[in-house]
Amino acid sequence: MTTLTIPDLFAEPAGVLPRLDxxxxVYRVRLDDIGEDGDAFALxxxxxxxxxxxxxxHARHVYGMxxxxxxxxxxxEECVGQISHRWMRNVGTGPGLDDWCLVPAEAGEPGAFPVTYWTP
Structure with missing residues (x-):
């Protein structure tokens, strides 16, 4: 079982982060979309x-919505309820920093890093 310490509501990104594009x-949060369902994550x-x-x-400036x-x-409160703190690993095989593919992981697993995940 993994114990997760939830950061302060205004906390900046924390943890050892991979070099992913x-x-x-924005606001010192490295943000990207994941999948086609509108999910997004921050390193x-x-x-x-x-x-x-x-x-x-991101919604206003990237999607114009x-x-x-x-x-x-x-x-x-409902929006905040859609945010979770997880651990993931990059299993992307390409040579570039933009060749990433994230999969769930456990804290302490080799290559695992923290992400903040949002599901609409």
């Missing part, structure tokens, strides 16, 4: 409110 960095365990602010910026069109959540 991400779509954008490191990020405070929920900092992550939410970065996601809202207001936040209400990105999520079904109606309140800030």
């Amino acid at each position: 991400t779509q954008t960095t 490191g365990h990020v405070g929920a409110w900092r992550m939410l602010a970065a996601l809202r910026w 207001p936040w209400r069109e990105v999520t079904d959540a109606r309140t800030v």
